[in-house]
Amino acid sequence: MPDMAKLTIAQALNQALEAALMEDSAVVILGEDVGKDGGVFRITDGLFEKFGGDRVIDTPLAESGIVGTSVGLAMAGMKPVAEIQFFGFIYETMDQIASQAARVRFRSLGRYSAPMVIRAPFGGGVKAPEIHSDSLEALFTHTPGIKVVVPSNPYDAKGLLLSAIDDPDPVLFLEPMRLYRAFRDEVPEEAYRVPLGKASVVREGTDVTLIGWGPSMALVLAAADELVAQYDIAPEVVDLRTLTPLDEETIVTSVQKTQRAVVVHEAVRTSGFGGEIAALIQEKAFLYLEAPVLRVTGYDTPYPMTMFEDLWLPDTSQVVTAALSSVRF
Amino acid sequence: MTDGMEMFPLIQRLDEEGNLIGDLGVLSLADLKETYATMRFLRTFDERAWNLQRQGVIGTYAPFKGQEAAQMGAVAALEDTDWLVPTYRDWAASYLRGVPLEHGLFFSKGHPSLGDIPAGKRVLPAQVVIAAQTLHGVGVAWATKLRHEKVATVVTFGDGATSQGDFHEAMNFASVLAVPLIFFCENNQWAISVPLARQMHAETIAQRSIAYGIEGFRVDGNDYVAVANLMHELSERVRNGEGPFLVEALTYRLGAHTTADDPGKYRAIEEEDLWIRRDPLVRLERWLRAQGQLSDEDLAAIDADSERKVEEIIAGFREALDISPLVLFDSVYATLPSTLASQRAQFEARVKEVGA
Ligand SMILES: Cc1ncc(C[n+]2csc(CCOP(=O)(O)OP(=O)(O)O)c2C)c(N)n1
Ligand SMILES: [Mg+2]
Numbered sequence: 001m002p003d004m005a006k007l008t009i010a011q012a013l014n015q016a017l018e019a020a021l022m023e024d025s026a027v028v029i030l031g032e033d034v035g036k037d038g039g040v041f042r043i044t045d046g047l048f049e050k051f052g053g054d055r056v057i058d059t060p061l062a063e064s065g066i067v068g069t070s071v072g073l074a075m076a077g078m079k080p081v082a083e084i085q086f087f088g089f090i091y092e093t094m095d096q097i098a099s100q101a102a103r104v105r106f107r108s109l110g111r112y113s114a115p116m117v118i119r120a121p122f123g124g125g126v127k128a129p130e131i132h133s134d135s136l137e138a139l140f141t142h143t144p145g146i147k148v149v150v151p152s153n154p155y156d157a158k159g160l161l162l163s164a165i166d167d168p169d170p171v172l173f174l175e176p177m178r179l180y181r182a183f184r185d186e187v188p189e190e191a192y193r194v195p196l197g198k199a200s201v202v203r204e205g206t207d208v209t210l211i212g213w214g215p216s217m218a219l220v221l222a223a224a225d226e227l228v229a230q231y232d233i234a235p236e237v238v239d240l241r242t243l244t245p246l247d248e249e250t251i252v253t254s255v256q257k258t259q260r261a262v263v264v265h266e267a268v269r270t271s272g273f274g275g276e277i278a279a280l281i282q283e284k285a286f287l288y289l290e291a292p293v294l295r296v297t298g299y300d301t302p303y304p305m306t307m308f309e310d311l312w313l314p315d316t317s318q319v320v321t322a323a324l325s326s327v328r329f
Numbered sequence: 330m331t332d333g334m335e336m337f338p339l340i341q342r343l344d345e346e347g348n349l350i351g352d353l354g355v356l357s358l359a360d361l362k363e364t365y366a367t368m369r370f371l372r373t374f375d376e377r378a379w380n381l382q383r384q385g386v387i388g389t390y391a392p393f394k395g396q397e398a399a400q401m402g403a404v405a406a407l408e409d410t411d412w413l414v415p416t417y418r419d420w421a422a423s424y425l426r427g428v429p430l431e432h433g434l435f436f437s438k439g440h441p442s443l444g445d446i447p448a449g450k451r452v453l454p455a456q457v458v459i460a461a462q463t464l465h466g467v468g469v470a471w472a473t474k475l476r477h478e479k480v481a482t483v484v485t486f487g488d489g490a491t492s493q494g495d496f497h498e499a500m501n502f503a504s505v506l507a508v509p510l511i512f513f514c515e516n517n518q519w520a521i522s523v524p525l526a527r528q529m530h531a532e533t534i535a536q537r538s539i540a541y542g543i544e545g546f547r548v549d550g551n552d553y554v555a556v557a558n559l560m561h562e563l564s565e566r567v568r569n570g571e572g573p574f575l576v577e578a579l580t581y582r583l584g585a586h587t588t589a590d591d592p593g594k595y596r597a598i599e600e601e602d603l604w605i606r607r608d609p610l611v612r613l614e615r616w617l618r619a620q621g622q623l624s625d626e627d628l629a630a631i632d633a634d635s636e637r638k639v640e641e642i643i644a645g646f647r648e649a650l651d652i653s654p655l656v657l658f659d660s661v662y663a664t665l666p667s668t669l670a671s672q673r674a675q676f677e678a679r680v681k682e683v684g685a
Contacts, residue, residue: 036595037522060492060528061459061520089458092493127388127439129417130457269672299672301661306388306439308654311680 003189010180012154012187013043013119016161017081019191021051024079027165030057031066031083040085041121041180063092067118071101074114074170081165087122087174088131094139101170102145117164121177123215123266124313127306128177134303135215135267140172141243141276147171148243149196152217154185156241159194167196176215199247201254205234208260208323211251211277213240216264216314223319231320233327243273251277252284259290260326264319269297291329294322333533337547339579342554345607347615354558362622364553365613368397369628370635371421372610374430375584377639378437382588387437391418395551395583396515398609401425402556403483403513403578406564412451412473414466414484418515419455422485426452434646441656442649460486460493463512467503470510470573481564485513489520491537492528500575504541509567511560512575515550517582522595534577543573550578551609581607654680 007015020027029044035058038045048056059066063084070080084090090097097118104114124133140148149164149171151157157175164171202217203224212220217239227233236254240247255261261281263274278293296314304312342350353361375394382390393400400422404413413426420433427450435443436455444454453469456462466484473480490496491514503510514534518525531537538545546563548555556578563574581604585592592601617623658665658673665673 032520033522035522038594040521040589058523058527061489061523062492062494064494065492092458129389129436129439132457270668299658299676300669301657304439304654304657305441305443307441307650308657309439311654311676311683312657 004186005189006184007154007187008181008184009151009154009157009175010041010043012158012185013161013175014045014047015187016158016191017044017047018050020081020162020165021047021055023191026077026079027081028055028057028073028078029081029083030059030070032059032061032085034058034083039083041177043119043175044083063089064096067093067096067101070116070118071096071104071114074116075104075112079115079165081117081119084118084120086128086132087120087136088134090120090136093118097140097146097170097172098143102143105169106145113168114170115168117161117171117173119161119173119175121180122174123176123178124303124309125178125215127309130303130305133306133309135265135298137174137243138267138271138273141273145170147196147245148174149241150174150176150214150243151241152176152179152212152214152239154187156194156200156239158187159192160196160241162191163193163196166193171196174214178215179218182218194241196242197245197247198242199238199240199250201236201250202239203235203237205236205258207233207235207258208262208326209236209238209251209254209258210262210264210319210323211238211240212264213243215266219314219316219319220264222316223323226316226320227323231324233323235323246280248280248284251280255281255285256288259288260329261293262296262319262322262326263293264296264314266298266313268300269295270300272297291326294326296322331531331536331539333531333536337533337535337545337577340546340548340555340559341552342558343552343612343616345612347612347619349554349616353554355561356554356557358620358622361554361613362617364401365610365617365623366631366634367425368401368553368610368613369631370638371397371401371424373632373635374433374639374642375420377643378433379584379588381434381643382437387434388439389587389589390433390437391587392584393418393421395604395608396517396580397421398553398613399515399550399556399578399580400485402550402553402560403485404560405557406561407481407483410451410478410480411564412469412480412482414453414462414469414482415455416462416485416487417455417457418487419485423452423455426450428452429645430642431646431649434642435649438646438650440649441652460490460495460499462486463490463496463499464502466510466512467499467506467508470503470508471506474506474508479568481509481511481567483511483513483560483564485515487520488514488516488518488525488534489523489528490514491534500537500541500543503573504543508573509570510573511563511567512573514575514577515580516577517580519582519586519596521586521590524596535575538575543575545575545577547577547579550580551607551612553609553613583608
């Protein structure tokens with residue numbers, strides 16, 4: 001029995017970063033307030049004290065600078081793990097991610113690469129100011145050359161982050177901030193890996209496939225419980241964990257079994273990643289379907305002023321309603 | 330290395346002890362009495378806002394405590410036709426330009442009206458994205474120039490903001506286009522946990538002006554008399570076609586970055602103590618008392634009046650909470666597209682169902 005501890009997502013991420021800094025001297029952590037302060041969410045807590053200011057680096061306040069210099073660091077053999085304080089500030093770095101990091105390998109026919117991780121807290125529900133809560137993952141699933149990873153629980157968070165740091169390509173690593181300290185899981189002490197590109201079937205069922213990632217998993221799982229308890233419906237729950245590269249097989253296999261699917265995300269509806277999944281399902285499992293693929297998403301407005309964010313965000317009852325209408329279609 | 334401190338000596342008119350160095354310039358004794366009362370009221374508001382967050386009435390709040398003189402001085406010379414382009418911490422400056430302090434509470438509450446500036450007031454909504462507004466300031470000033478308005482624009486930003494590309498692009502655009510703009514940096518010496526020395530290698534922010542070929546100034550931001558006089562001079566000059574200018578107002582964030590922050594993690598109590606002694610209110614109070622213009626009874630009267638006004642603000646804020654969530658859909662576009670209209674209808678049904 002390996003050593004286990006009950007950890008939050010925040011603690012599991014902190015362990016992963018510490019392990020990565022120990023394992024590989026090329027790993028450096030950089031970002032705004034990641035040093036002495038330990039990050040505004042304390043994900044890098046204690047690392048500055050332990051590894052010093054050359055490896056855990058408070059940068060000037062410039063996101064494009066953080067990612068742009070990370071690209072250079074990575075091309076020259078370092079393994080930068082950059083923190084963007086809130087995912088909304090990723091807009092500041094769009095050029096350095098989409099036209100630079102994501103294209104280094106392609107541009108040089110593999111001569112150069114930019115193995116780096118960009119971590120960012122994301123998602124709503126914590127009453128943060130404007131631009132702090134937006135779910136912009138689809139901007140990056142629409143950008144070939146960068147991987148997009150979104151854990152939803154402590155075990156995956158640690159294992160996926162270590163895999164992201166090992167990965168030979170740039171990885172955008174999105175951390176559901178609402179779940180940072182929401183619950184604890186058993187997390188092994190050792191530096192284990194959870195492979196990128198593999199979805200997880202967190203609950204097996206036969207009646208409808210519920211698909212989510214990151215912060216949405218909390219409501220998907222709650223909805224699944226309710227469907228079982230109150231409606232005698234057996235949902236299968238798929239946590240995508242990695243959006244790029246997408247585990248098509250797990251999705252398609254599940255939908256072939258259940259013949260119905262509901263996709264849940266916080267991001268705005270139009271051109272959200274849910275549309276991509278719906279397209280995939282109708283391409284690969286059309287003849288199995290008994291109902292249209294449904295989406296439970298944010299509305300097509302900017303992320304709301306937070307007085308109304310709970311009304312705006314998808315909730316468990318919407319997932320239950322969608323699952324019921326799929327089953328009763 | 331450029332000796333920024335020597336090239337840009339700190340402009341001061343009222344020192345920490347409350348001694349006037351030289352004269353009041355364009356200000357009068359009456360101005361300063363009024364300024365002191367307003368500053369004290371703003372301090373009362375700021376401290377109350379902090380407590381309102383602690384009581385769960387509002388969300389994250391960024392206090393301006395310690396920066397009152399800088400913010401009040403920044404706008405002291407502005408006329409109704411002049412523009413202010415502020416940040417999330419500039420409630421004192423915005424208030425003097427006609428934005429009610431309720432907006433500071435709206436902002437922290439995540440109330441939809443947080444950026445609904447009263448009609449006719451030339452103030453932009455508080456900017457969250459660090460340094461983005463510096464470019465807007467250039468554009469606003471450029472527009473006034475193209476329209477041949479004799480107008481000054483002041484854009485405010487923090488010391489951390491000077492690290493962003495946007496700030497440098499703004500300085501370059503502004504100088505190339507010779508726009509009537511004053512870049513006003515509230516150098517409170519911290520960007521959350523990062524001290525200025527870690528933010529930049531140069532000694533002063535004022536010396537950034539050299540690289541863009543414009544005039545720069547370094548002023549004691551806790552000295553209202555100095556800041557207001559400097560801004561009177563510079564706004565007159567930009568209205569007459571000069572500019573842009575860069576002003577570095579040296580001040581200090583006496584409080585935490587926001588209600589979510591703990592400065593104990595990253596800065597020394599000794600430093601805070603040093604700046605508590607440099608509090609902008611204290612030196613003004615000392616000077617007014619020395620002139621025989623401020624008594625304990627005056628202070629009690631100012632405080633009573635401040636309390637009353639703050640209560641009114643909070644009451645206004647509470648009343649404004651009764652607002653329909655549907656407003657979220659009504660300002661996305663000038664006219665609501667049909668696809669969004671159907672989402673609005675779904676949202677409306679949901680609002681009814683939840684009973685919000
Ligand atoms: C583009 C961007 N990056 C990061 C943040 C998060 N953040 C909010 S305030 C702040 C520090 C700003 O420091 P400074 O410019 O000195 O202004 P101050 O808060 O001291 O008034 C940071 C990093 C942000 N709001 N926008
Ligand atoms: Mg600052």
